[in-house]
Amino acid sequence: MMYRIGYGLILAAAVTTAGAAAAKPPLRDVARIDDGLLYVALANEIRKGCDAISPRFGRALSTLRAIQQHALDLGYSQAEIDAYTNSDTEKDRMRARGARYYAANGVDPTKPDDLCALGRAEIARNSAIGVLLRAK
Template sequence: MRMMLPLIAAILMANASFATALPPLREVKEIDDGLFAVAVADQIRKECPSISARMFRALSYINALENRARDLGYSEEEIKAYVESKAEKARMRARGEAYLKANGVSYAAPETFCALGKSEIAKATRIGQLLRAK
């Protein structure tokens, strides 16, 4: 029986570590949605000549997202892998394109980017907080 106690303790500890495994960063809503806002704001400022980025605010926000991911237990390697992943970039791009389209934006009409940007700024959304009308 004494031989069984260490084995049982080891099994319980192994199960506990599996139970506390972190989900992929793409499934952490606050991180994924934060990066989504940065991506959409960046696209708006690139396409609309009358809107610019609040660069200091954007960089501070990205830094805060990275710190939050670390606070949640993600390693630098996990964060870097998520941010640099081609698959994640493609997923985020598709999500952004769908958002733009749902909000009446067309690449053929740059003024639609400006209209969305001004709307986001007026509503003080996360996207709008990263932008500034010139």
């Protein structure tokens, strides 16, 4: 009888643990991941739109790998990560976040001077965006 009770407790604990693991929040709700991808995307747009700023590709690649590893460490599968990063809905949402970031900083992303000013400010602040960029 003790064996069955002990086995039942172990089984209940395993089911509870598995249920908790299955209840992961969407990747978009994991700030370190979602914000990290936003910062890489913004840095990429800044470097593309401003000839006076170049990318730190190695740092960007390292950042992307760290984001991916963090998601894996949290228990997300590669398929879940790929679905999130390839989702048109998530890409649109990320573009909207970027637009809000530009607006909050008084930047018109179609104007190279604005992008350059933002890029230089981010570099000077050594922000999460700035560390991905280098002034030429």
